[in-house]
Amino acid sequence: MKELSLDDRPREKLQRRGARALGDNELVALILGSGSCRAGALGLANELLKVHGGLHGLARSSSDDLDRVPGVGRAKAAQLVAAFxxxxxxxxxxxxxxxQLRTPREAAAFLLPEFGSRPVEHFGVVLLDTKHRVLRTSVVATGTLNSTIVLPRDVFREAMLGAAAAVLAFHNHPSGDPSPSPDDVELTRRLAAAGNLMGIELVDHIVLGDARYCSFKEAGQL
Structure with missing residues (x-):
């Protein structure tokens, strides 16, 4: 493909304009990677599409069928079969x-199996989309038997990196008692304020114990 200008080469074209801008022959040429002594990768791609009746025929071809086209060889045939x-x-x-976490009970059922019985305190956040479907769960901080240090900026950094529309904060109490402490209440207040400022809703803060939980939303504190 050296005879093509830099802007017209499939790889550079894909990087500049995206895969949708490439023709079938250009995409096949990229999978082939190189041509043969008889033709470049683009010429070989054109020949393959011609022999096999276009992209659909090429996709249904076996490795042996592809290998019969001069210049393809077993390695290139295998690459094409694998791609299709x-x-x-x-x-x-x-x-x-x-x-989808629609209620505090559903959120607790989602979190308790993994975090309810941890021997040290873990503070984490569940990142949610606009319909409160789980994007991912991330542990923000771990602590000791009875405390951990959490900053709102760490929580919302995770939310921004994960492109979350909302977050659900959680942490466990290794004692097994999920009753919120005064520090838990203050942290929840700060998280809610930070979320309002950043436009990322804090939907709940759930404290986990041994098969039990406490929800700030259910308690009317959010």
Missing amino acids: ELGRRTLAHAPAARV
């Missing part, structure tokens, strides 16, 4: 639906 198989798998295996 990955495409089929993305269609066949849709991503699992994300968990």
